[in-house]
Amino acid sequence: MMNKRGNLLNVSDLHVVFYTYRGVIKALNGVELWMNKGERLGIVGETGCGKSVTSRAVMDLIEEPGKILSGSVVFEDRDILKLKEAEVRKIRGNEISMIFQEPKSSLNPVMNVGFQIAEVLGKVNNKSIKSQYKAAAEMLEFVGLDSERVMSMYPHELSGGMAQRVMIAMGLAPKPKLLIADEPTSALDVTIQAQILELLDDLVEKLGNAVMMITHDMGVVAEFCNKILVMYAGNSAEYASTEKLFKKPLHPYTTGLLKAVPQIGRTDELKAITGTVPDLVDPPSGCRFHKRCPQTMEICKKERPPFIEVEEDHYVACHLYSQKGGENK
Amino acid sequence: MSENLLEIKNLEKHFNLKKSIFSKVRVVRAVDNVTFSVPKNSTYAVVGESGSGKTTLGRTLLKLIEPTGGEVIIRGVNIFSLSNKDFMEYRRRMQIVFQDPYNSLHPKKLVKTIIGEGMKIHFKGIGEEEIRNRIKAVLEQVGLREEHMFRYPHEFSGGQRQRIAFARAIVLNPEFIVLDEPTSALDVSVQAMVLKMLKETKRDENLTYLFITHDLSIVDYLADYVAVLYLGQIVEKGKKSDVFTKPAHPYTELLLNSNPIPNPFLKRDKIIAKGEIPSPINPPSGCRFHTRCRYAQDKCKLEEPVERKIREGHIVKCHFPLI
Numbered sequence: 001m002m003n004k005r006g007n008l009l010n011v012s013d014l015h016v017v018f019y020t021y022r023g024v025i026k027a028l029n030g031v032e033l034w035m036n037k038g039e040r041l042g043i044v045g046e047t048g049c050g051k052s053v054t055s056r057a058v059m060d061l062i063e064e065p066g067k068i069l070s071g072s073v074v075f076e077d078r079d080i081l082k083l084k085e086a087e088v089r090k091i092r093g094n095e096i097s098m099i100f101q102e103p104k105s106s107l108n109p110v111m112n113v114g115f116q117i118a119e120v121l122g123k124v125n126n127k128s129i130k131s132q133y134k135a136a137a138e139m140l141e142f143v144g145l146d147s148e149r150v151m152s153m154y155p156h157e158l159s160g161g162m163a164q165r166v167m168i169a170m171g172l173a174p175k176p177k178l179l180i181a182d183e184p185t186s187a188l189d190v191t192i193q194a195q196i197l198e199l200l201d202d203l204v205e206k207l208g209n210a211v212m213m214i215t216h217d218m219g220v221v222a223e224f225c226n227k228i229l230v231m232y233a234g235n236s237a238e239y240a241s242t243e244k245l246f247k248k249p250l251h252p253y254t255t256g257l258l259k260a261v262p263q264i265g266r267t268d269e270l271k272a273i274t275g276t277v278p279d280l281v282d283p284p285s286g287c288r289f290h291k292r293c294p295q296t297m298e299i300c301k302k303e304r305p306p307f308i309e310v311e312e313d314h315y316v317a318c319h320l321y322s323q324k325g326g327e328n329k
Numbered sequence: 330m331s332e333n334l335l336e337i338k339n340l341e342k343h344f345n346l347k348k349s350i351f352s353k354v355r356v357v358r359a360v361d362n363v364t365f366s367v368p369k370n371s372t373y374a375v376v377g378e379s380g381s382g383k384t385t386l387g388r389t390l391l392k393l394i395e396p397t398g399g400e401v402i403i404r405g406v407n408i409f410s411l412s413n414k415d416f417m418e419y420r421r422r423m424q425i426v427f428q429d430p431y432n433s434l435h436p437k438k439l440v441k442t443i444i445g446e447g448m449k450i451h452f453k454g455i456g457e458e459e460i461r462n463r464i465k466a467v468l469e470q471v472g473l474r475e476e477h478m479f480r481y482p483h484e485f486s487g488g489q490r491q492r493i494a495f496a497r498a499i500v501l502n503p504e505f506i507v508l509d510e511p512t513s514a515l516d517v518s519v520q521a522m523v524l525k526m527l528k529e530t531k532r533d534e535n536l537t538y539l540f541i542t543h544d545l546s547i548v549d550y551l552a553d554y555v556a557v558l559y560l561g562q563i564v565e566k567g568k569k570s571d572v573f574t575k576p577a578h579p580y581t582e583l584l585l586n587s588n589p590i591p592n593p594f595l596k597r598d599k600i601i602a603k604g605e606i607p608s609p610i611n612p613p614s615g616c617r618f619h620t621r622c623r624y625a626q627d628k629c630k631l632e633e634p635v636e637r638k639i640r641e642g643h644i645v646k647c648h649f650p651l652i
Binding site (some may be wrong): 046047159161162189190191192193194195197198216217218219220221222223242243246247256257258259260261262263264265266269270271272273276277 | 378379486488516517518519520521522524525543544545546547549550573583584585586587588589590591592593594599600601602605606621
């Protein structure tokens with residue numbers, strides 16, 4: 001197995017399923033991704049492509065009725081999926097932490113903000129919660145909030161932007177090596193989104209941690225991330241630096257996605273991708289994109305394309321670029 | 330300039346808030362003295378952030394919410410002064426598509442009932458056969474098929490549901506449709522298809538749209554005119570090409586700048602707004618935007634700005650416009 005492509009995180013051949021009354025949802029179908037220290041990876045894709053599931057699997061947080069079938073999540077040199085729960089807990093919320101889309105529903109409604117941040121710090125530093133209030137206040141100042149006022153506030157008193165700042169304070173409090181941000185600005189207004197992205201940019205710059213940003217917004221990744229992974233129907237479709245991906249997208253899905261995004265100042269007609277996202281209870285055979293792909297070939301229906309390096313640091317899972325596809329063209 | 334289909338004059342919707350019977354009544358000015366005209370066959374976009382009153386504006390001008398003041402004039406008739414009976418005709422002519430296609434379609438009704446219901450009310454004496462033909466025609470027009478008539482909403486994806494909601498609106502031959510964030514619940518690839526369909530249907534049916542959204546990139550794609558709303562008031566309005574290339578209000582400038590651009594090669598200086606959107610219950614004095622404006626001066630705190638004309642049809646409500 002090709003391992004160690006990144007020096008921080010290496011996810012390979014990750015398979016996750018969910019058992020539901022409708023059948024087994026094959027949510028992740030051999031996802032590959034890797035990250036280096038201090039890197040900012042954006043994972044983009046549409047609803048149901050598995051981007052959130054991937055981020056949760058990285059922290060071994062897939063719960064019933066879901067199950068990680070196979071694959072490995074190697075963080076530095078430890079395979080998180082093989083560790084005991086107690087050992088994973090030392091990594092989770094400490095070396096890897098997470099912020100969520102709906103900041104208000106992720107905070108405890110009956111505890112004040114100060115307690116919640118102090119609790120995180122207490123767990124991480126293995127000290128009493130009380131002793132961590134000062135550090136919690138510092139964290140709040142760090143994310144641009146007035147700690148005197150906010151420490152004693154309850155989540156319902158916070159605006160969306162403030163709540164997300166509190167989440168960021170909690171996420172960054174343990175000084176993680178990797179911060180996973182799942183749609184951190186999708187529920188916010190654009191002017192607030194700009195504030196939060198600027199803040200994250202600034203803090204991550206200072207702390208030097210890596211960020212995995214899950215989003216559906218191509219604009220957000222273009223502005224924040226330096227690497228992008230495009231996911232489709234539970235697969236890694238394309239991986240490259242932000243510049244390469246926007247300049248020369250290789251996968252037909254990426255090309256389609258970029259043409260479908262409206263942009264200020266763009267005059268050409270939007271091009272939609274035909275068809276709909278497949279049902280993952282019964283995913284299409286071969287390449288899961290073949291039914292919607294404008295360049296589909298015979299082989300696409302039968303064989304799953306491998307995720308291969310086509311150009312330097314530019315990976316794609318598509319038969320157009322694989323050896324076999326080349327012969328059939 | 331082309332003929333106006335709709336003239337909205339000093340439209341107001343104030344909600345009274347009362348916490349208990351002893352407390353003083355507080356007023357939320359959700360839509361506060363809004364005036365604009367929608368030219369025939371155009372797409373007029375209304376943009377704003379949450380709490381700006383854009384949804385209330387869309388609903389008030391259709392009288393889905395009773396306005397507290399102002400007029401909506403169509404061909405010389407103020408529709409708010411009509412009796413319920415006379416107003417019925419305008420109900421048909423003015424339709425709406427709501428934001429969330431998961432809540433706006435009745436889950437226990439067949440698509441054919443959802444779309445056909447309005448026709449039975451508005452086209453008295455229409456036969457079943459004709460209703461069926463008409464439904465078939467609109468379904469095809471919005472990119473669905475005849476057999477979809479006999480299905481329930483839960484059998485459709487978000488994009489398809491929004492097409493059904495749109496079919497329900499156009500089946501009554503309206504002139505004017507309010508589209509309230511019709512694509513914000515959809516994925517980008519689906520959004521592109523729906524936007525395209527909206528554009529084509531508008532051209533084919535000579536429709537006029539009021540497009541309510543928070544997404545400026547969609548406005549650039551679709552709209553001919555734009556009004557920017559902030560805490561219930563229009564701060565800038567005009568032709569989209571004017572407003573987008575040369576914004577005159579600092580808020581418009583901020584909105585345009587905040588919108589993340591899917592192009593990593595385009596480097597630009599970000600403007601970061603001060604603070605958060607104030608509550609519409611207790612809006613700031615003077616110019617409502619002064620608390621977040623980077624150009625604010627003392628005058629802005631004290632005096633409410635009046636509307637100024639920058640050029641023909643381009644109006645801004647600011648003491649110190651950028652152009």
